[in-house]
Amino acid sequence: MQQTFRALTLSYKVAPIAVREAVSLNEIACKNLLDKIGEFTDARDVLVLSTCNRTEVYYASEKDLSKELIKLIAIEKGFIATKDVSPYFKSISGHEEAVQHLFYVALGLESQVVGDMQIMNQVKKAYQWAADANMAGPFLHRLMHTIFAANKQVVNETAFRDGAASVSYATVELVEELTRGMENPRVLMIGVGEIGADVCDNFRKSSIRNVVIANRTHHKALELAQKTEATAVYWEQVWEEVQKADVVVSSVPGDCFFISKSALQNHEAGKAKFFIDLSMPRSIDAALETLEGVRVINIDNIRNRSTAALERRIASIPSVKEIVVDAMAEFQTWTKEMAMSPALQQFKSRLEEIRQQELARYLKNLGEAERAAVEAITKSMLNKIVKLPAIELKAACMRGESEELLNGLSTLFQLEKQEA
Numbered sequence: 001m002q003q004t005f006r007a008l009t010l011s012y013k014v015a016p017i018a019v020r021e022a023v024s025l026n027e028i029a030c031k032n033l034l035d036k037i038g039e040f041t042d043a044r045d046v047l048v049l050s051t052c053n054r055t056e057v058y059y060a061s062e063k064d065l066s067k068e069l070i071k072l073i074a075i076e077k078g079f080i081a082t083k084d085v086s087p088y089f090k091s092i093s094g095h096e097e098a099v100q101h102l103f104y105v106a107l108g109l110e111s112q113v114v115g116d117m118q119i120m121n122q123v124k125k126a127y128q129w130a131a132d133a134n135m136a137g138p139f140l141h142r143l144m145h146t147i148f149a150a151n152k153q154v155v156n157e158t159a160f161r162d163g164a165a166s167v168s169y170a171t172v173e174l175v176e177e178l179t180r181g182m183e184n185p186r187v188l189m190i191g192v193g194e195i196g197a198d199v200c201d202n203f204r205k206s207s208i209r210n211v212v213i214a215n216r217t218h219h220k221a222l223e224l225a226q227k228t229e230a231t232a233v234y235w236e237q238v239w240e241e242v243q244k245a246d247v248v249v250s251s252v253p254g255d256c257f258f259i260s261k262s263a264l265q266n267h268e269a270g271k272a273k274f275f276i277d278l279s280m281p282r283s284i285d286a287a288l289e290t291l292e293g294v295r296v297i298n299i300d301n302i303r304n305r306s307t308a309a310l311e312r313r314i315a316s317i318p319s320v321k322e323i324v325v326d327a328m329a330e331f332q333t334w335t336k337e338m339a340m341s342p343a344l345q346q347f348k349s350r351l352e353e354i355r356q357q358e359l360a361r362y363l364k365n366l367g368e369a370e371r372a373a374v375e376a377i378t379k380s381m382l383n384k385i386v387k388l389p390a391i392e393l394k395a396a397c398m399r400g401e402s403e404e405l406l407n408g409l410s411t412l413f414q415l416e417k418q419e420a
Helices: 017-023 027-040 066-077 095-107 118-132 138-157 167-178 194-204 218-228 235-244 286-290 308-365 368-399 402-413
Strands: 004-011 044-050 054-061 090-092 186-190 210-214 231-233 247-250 273-277 294-298
Touching (some): 004 066, 004 095, 017 066, 027 044, 027 066, 044 118, 054 066, 054 138, 090 095, 095 118, 095 138, 095 308, 118 138, 167 247, 186 235, 194 218, 210 218, 210 235, 218 231, 231 235
Parallel strands (some): 186 210, 247 273, 273 294
Antiparallel strands (some): 004 054, 004 090, 044 054
């Protein structure tokens, strides 16, 4: 029996950054949560996705496990009371609705910056973690590969991924606006993860020429600096560089690195200085804004920016949704065919049982060569007999009429009732 596919979601659409921060999961936490879900629930086909904009769990189960999952997330994050975060979670209990939501999230239809290209890589990583944890069954494997195929179709057939309308590009646009009028503004990029690398790559295409990169692993900073025409500094110099920079952009999670108000004790009063926090949890203290001339911008402040690329993406949304409709229809057909497999297998087993009973009555009177011939002939006949109803059931799936045929097959051959 195929259990109902469900989703538990918390996103930027309803949850402020402080709440998203409280339930944000890094790679290790996502993997730990997968293990906990496997140990303490009956959920199958589990996918844990956590980005700066959302924390979600997709799963298959007969019942809604939202309360249990929120508790497990809280335990993983080190707090017990869930009353402050629970209201921001939304439970999607409808099978088709949950499937569609995963399509929309993976393709970038639900992203803060429409068509964000980073989300697909994040979904792929989440899928790999699920597979590594043995939490992905045939249903999730097929669903994910259907989504990947739909994404390829979106890239090839629409303008939904054209241009550079992403969080990283929006960040560079913002820096250009903030520093307009400054002579050769100095920008410090802290962290060279996926988003940090994308920001630096976009700086290379901008009017900003004085970009400094700091990262705990220096050789990664050096490689990125060489690629993007920036300057790499050692991590030990990061605080010195924070003081020097006109704009500081951080993509390092706040539980690893944090810029507090006390770190800017030597800030020159009145001098314009901007901090852009792309981290989750946040790595820049909002209290910095109490210093004269200092402004802090977090990821919620970086909204969709009016660019030609973004306008093309928005215009492509109907085409992307049509691709999703077709992909979901194909996936639904496969799901129904999978639901029929047990009935077809029972039908074949029932015929095999009859074949064996009849052969037992006659084979004892035949020679070795004759036995082999009869065995081959009757097996071939059985396979051909099974093939016809299999074809008819597949056609019935396409018409949405498979239930009647399954009922007839079960009645005729006294098969156990299989629930789709």
